[in-house]
Amino acid sequence: MADTPLDLTSDAAALTAQLVDFPSESGGEKPLADAVEAALRALPHLTVDRYGNNVVARTDLGRTERVILAGHVDTVPIADNVPSRLDEDGVLWGCGTCDMKSGVAVQLRIAATVPAPNRDLTFVFYDNEEVAAHLNGLGKVAEAHPDWLEGDFAVLLEPSDGQVEGGCQGTLRVLLRTAGERAHSARGWMGSNAIHAAAPILRRLAEYEPRRPVIDGLEYREGLNAVRIEGGVAGNVIPDACTVTVNFRYAPDRSGEEALAHVREVFADCGVEEFVVDDHSGAALPGLSHPAAAAFIEAVGGTPQPKYGWTDVSRFSALGVPAVNYGPGNPHLAHKRDERVETAKVLACEERLRAWLTA
Ligand SMILES: [Zn+2]
DSSP states (O other): OTTSOOOTTSOHHHHHHHHHTSOOBTTOOHHHHHHHHHHHHTOTTOEEEEETTEEEEEOOSOOSOEEEEEEEOOBSOOOSOOSOEEOTTSEEESTTIIIIIHHHHHHHHHHHHOSSOSSEEEEEEESOOSSOGGGOHHHHHHHHOGGGGOOSEEEEOOOOTTOOEEOBOEEEEEEEEEEOBOEEGGGGGGSBOTTGGGHHHHHHHHHOOOOOOEETTEEOOOEEEEEEEEEOOOTTEEOSEEEEEEEEEEOTTSOHHHHHHHHHHHTTTTTOSEEEEEEEEOOBOOOTTSHHHHHHHHHHOSOOEEOOSOOTHHHHHHTTOOEEEOOSSOGGGTTOTTOEEEHHHHHHHHHHHHHHHHO
16 A cells, blocks of 8 residues: 555565555555655664665665665556455565565665665666666766765576576667659659669668677677668659668677677678668676676576666666666566466575575
8 A cells, every 4th residue: 555654574475465466557656665664664684775766775884795686666548456455375466566666665675674784785676777868867876976886796687587697788779861862653763763773781780690699698689670661752653762670689798889880890891872870879898707797606506697678787787887686576577468377486585685685
């Protein structure tokens, strides 16, 4: 219920249910952010800051390393799946169970129950992750208070099915424009066809062999693909313009600038008239060789997996903090009407993090 305080003495599974029953669709996070802030302020070992509906809490024990545990408190729109429901198999159903109130519950439980961790801890609870990137609360905090996000290593408790997902690939979208000259198609020789001029671009894309680099033991898979093509004026006109939209998903051993230079080079001799960068989000290195990360992998077990899609770990990477995704939900169930999480996995995630931070 949206006006009951959060009870951090209940275990992470029960706390997940409380959080799910506290609706917080993107843009409507304030009541939940208030409740999170109030619950954290009641813990004397934490210093709490707030910026908008983003809450950051930290220990200050003078440890040699600082670890960040981060999660978003918003959900996609509710689909008749709140309040939550726990079935007889220990599966908790409801909006946000998987993405990612189970992860947030684990963060809150660690905040409440590990007052003297072996590494200093920063807990970040942020809003507007499920909507446009410019609204993202983690991005806003990074811009206004980058010092709040200082640390040696960050764990985002996004659903990853209890596996460590390292880094993430970058994504670059460019528009490649070709030019021609309009003419009546009955006298095509009077003009020049911009759609035909795109043929070298398409051939280059079809022949492109993407890399599969191994970084920190993880194999990434790049991809260079046309995702849209636009051209043509009318059924009887030789077109004078054509645009091929190309998406480059690149591994985190390339900087944003290097990725851009690579794409320019690939199409350098393809007759591109105009090259426009439409959208660009950088990659994030997995950083698994950092001592704090290595200790984390050892404590939680399993084989780390590469993250092909773009995630908020990249925002930490941009601040110089290596980051991974590690959370109890199954990512394939995120955003679904029948979204759910196995409570045993939520409890296991809490236990593993506690073991890592108290060893
Ligand atoms: Zn999420």
